[in-house]
Amino acid sequence: MNKIAKVISLITLSLVVVPCLLYFVGAIELDAVKWAALAGTIGWFISTPLWMSRKLPVDATEVEI
Amino acid sequence: MSEQTSNSGGEFEREPVPDSALLGSGKFWGMYAGEHAAGTEFMIGPLFLAAGASLSDLILGLLLGNILAVLTWRFLVVPIAMSKRMTLYYQLERIAGGSLVKFYNLVNGLLFCFLAGAMVTVSASAVGVPFGITFDVPSNMFGLSNPSFTALVAIVGVVIAVVAAGGYERVARVANIAAPWMIAVFAACGIVSLAQMDATSVAALSEGKFWSDAIAFVQEKNGPQTFGFWQIVVFAWLCNGAMHFGMADLSIFRFARSKASGWAPAIGMFLGHYMAWISAALLLAALIKLQPSLALGTDGKVTANPGLLAFQSLGWAGIICVVIAGWTTANPTIYRAGLAFQGILPKSSRTAMTLVAGAVATIAGAFPNLSAQLLDFVGTYGTVLGPMGAVIFVDFYLMKKFGLQNEYATRSGTPINFAVLIAWLLPVVVGLYLIFQQGVFAAYAVIPCWIACGILFIVLSKFTQKASSESSATVSS
Numbered sequence: 001m002n003k004i005a006k007v008i009s010l011i012t013l014s015l016v017v018v019p020c021l022l023y024f025v026g027a028i029e030l031d032a033v034k035w036a037a038l039a040g041t042i043g044w045f046i047s048t049p050l051w052m053s054r055k056l057p058v059d060a061t062e063v064e065i
Numbered sequence: 066m067s068e069q070t071s072n073s074g075g076e077f078e079r080e081p082v083p084d085s086a087l088l089g090s091g092k093f094w095g096m097y098a099g100e101h102a103a104g105t106e107f108m109i110g111p112l113f114l115a116a117g118a119s120l121s122d123l124i125l126g127l128l129l130g131n132i133l134a135v136l137t138w139r140f141l142v143v144p145i146a147m148s149k150r151m152t153l154y155y156q157l158e159r160i161a162g163g164s165l166v167k168f169y170n171l172v173n174g175l176l177f178c179f180l181a182g183a184m185v186t187v188s189a190s191a192v193g194v195p196f197g198i199t200f201d202v203p204s205n206m207f208g209l210s211n212p213s214f215t216a217l218v219a220i221v222g223v224v225i226a227v228v229a230a231g232g233y234e235r236v237a238r239v240a241n242i243a244a245p246w247m248i249a250v251f252a253a254c255g256i257v258s259l260a261q262m263d264a265t266s267v268a269a270l271s272e273g274k275f276w277s278d279a280i281a282f283v284q285e286k287n288g289p290q291t292f293g294f295w296q297i298v299v300f301a302w303l304c305n306g307a308m309h310f311g312m313a314d315l316s317i318f319r320f321a322r323s324k325a326s327g328w329a330p331a332i333g334m335f336l337g338h339y340m341a342w343i344s345a346a347l348l349l350a351a352l353i354k355l356q357p358s359l360a361l362g363t364d365g366k367v368t369a370n371p372g373l374l375a376f377q378s379l380g381w382a383g384i385i386c387v388v389i390a391g392w393t394t395a396n397p398t399i400y401r402a403g404l405a406f407q408g409i410l411p412k413s414s415r416t417a418m419t420l421v422a423g424a425v426a427t428i429a430g431a432f433p434n435l436s437a438q439l440l441d442f443v444g445t446y447g448t449v450l451g452p453m454g455a456v457i458f459v460d461f462y463l464m465k466k467f468g469l470q471n472e473y474a475t476r477s478g479t480p481i482n483f484a485v486l487i488a489w490l491l492p493v494v495v496g497l498y499l500i501f502q503q504g505v506f507a508a509y510a511v512i513p514c515w516i517a518c519g520i521l522f523i524v525l526s527k528f529t530q531k532a533s534s535e536s537s538a539t540v541s542s
Contacts, residue, residue, distance in 0.1 A: 020252075020260075021256060023257060023260050024265055033257060034380030037379050037381075037382035038380060038385075041246065041250075045243075045246075049242055052241065052242050
């Protein structure tokens, strides 16, 4: 189950990045990039919590800048 | 310092980390990979462009500044962290005294509120995009934006504060899950922006016309400004001054098994403070090229509206990213500030104090100029908190060499080591005067204040430790 979820996460993450590269080289339109990124985002937040349950880092309360 | 206020993960807060709990380098690389790609990056990146930084200065300046930051972590923080294996707060308590550490933490908490306020503004800017609520930055520092945006800030602030009052763990977990995706979105924003500006060839990229045109537009609308190479270097180096020069990351590296862990911040710096900043800056350049009218506020000046910038580039995914980035940064910040306030009023509930911190952050968020001044704020943050790192450094390396006692507060039982208090506040007051009255670039003040604090601490300790040992000798005789 974890392996499948990880693969889906990888695919959804690539839905965010790969279409941008295709747009960069002129292969697709910007609208397609935006829809793919939205689909990738939704997929990422569904699949990733299934496997990414790593322990909170030490000092997770610390502030990032 | 109370245990409540020194919460730093709940493990080994008041004892050295034992060998059995040490972590390998990989853990630190993993942890820093997800950090430093936060909501602040959406504000800071465009501010470089708005401040008039050239593209070559930005690329090379950030490179050098981030390398210096990593070296500071590796050679300043890690040796002390691995030798002492204590949190910053516990080390400070032993040197400066419990009451002084509470005061330091209160100052820390107040600064956190302003940082969280900027993130409330960032999140509200994104939430407002679908509703057509514009983000106007007034000319005076404490001027409000339009009523709709101010109301939106209040709603977003209340939601963030209430969630923070419920505890930080769930949000921290969301932040963990979101981190790789957020980095991907930052990269995607940069790539799309370049394509939107037709900067898709090596020639166009190296010519950099897309950037110089944007700078010219900003200068025309906002008036001439410069943000030179060394300003960029120093900013990139010291924007996390509180974490490395200020030694806050002692709390993290006390778990390090090997000194090589000290190189781990490199991944956070080069993803968050290099790629993400440049990508966020490109968002503003692209908006100026494609729809310059959208880049202007009601006062006719160029305004960095993170939500709008991300929406123009990546649509709804961009908006979601700005909201989550702002939220996951503001939330632990408000939580942490609440803990600091609770340290001052131990009888108060954490929930109530978190809500107070959230209220302060929301009020700060209602003044958009505070987030527009984030470059200065981050430098000021390092100037105020950084010098305490000099106290740790001097106590660790120099006190015994000068014939003085280290960890003096523990040895003498004093709740306030006045040598630390004066050595910290005097340079900070001078630094703040130079920043706010003389217009000195805030990040420039961090290192001089750090050095001055260290020197003052030794000199003052010569007097205070001698005086105290003489008085105790008199009492015993």
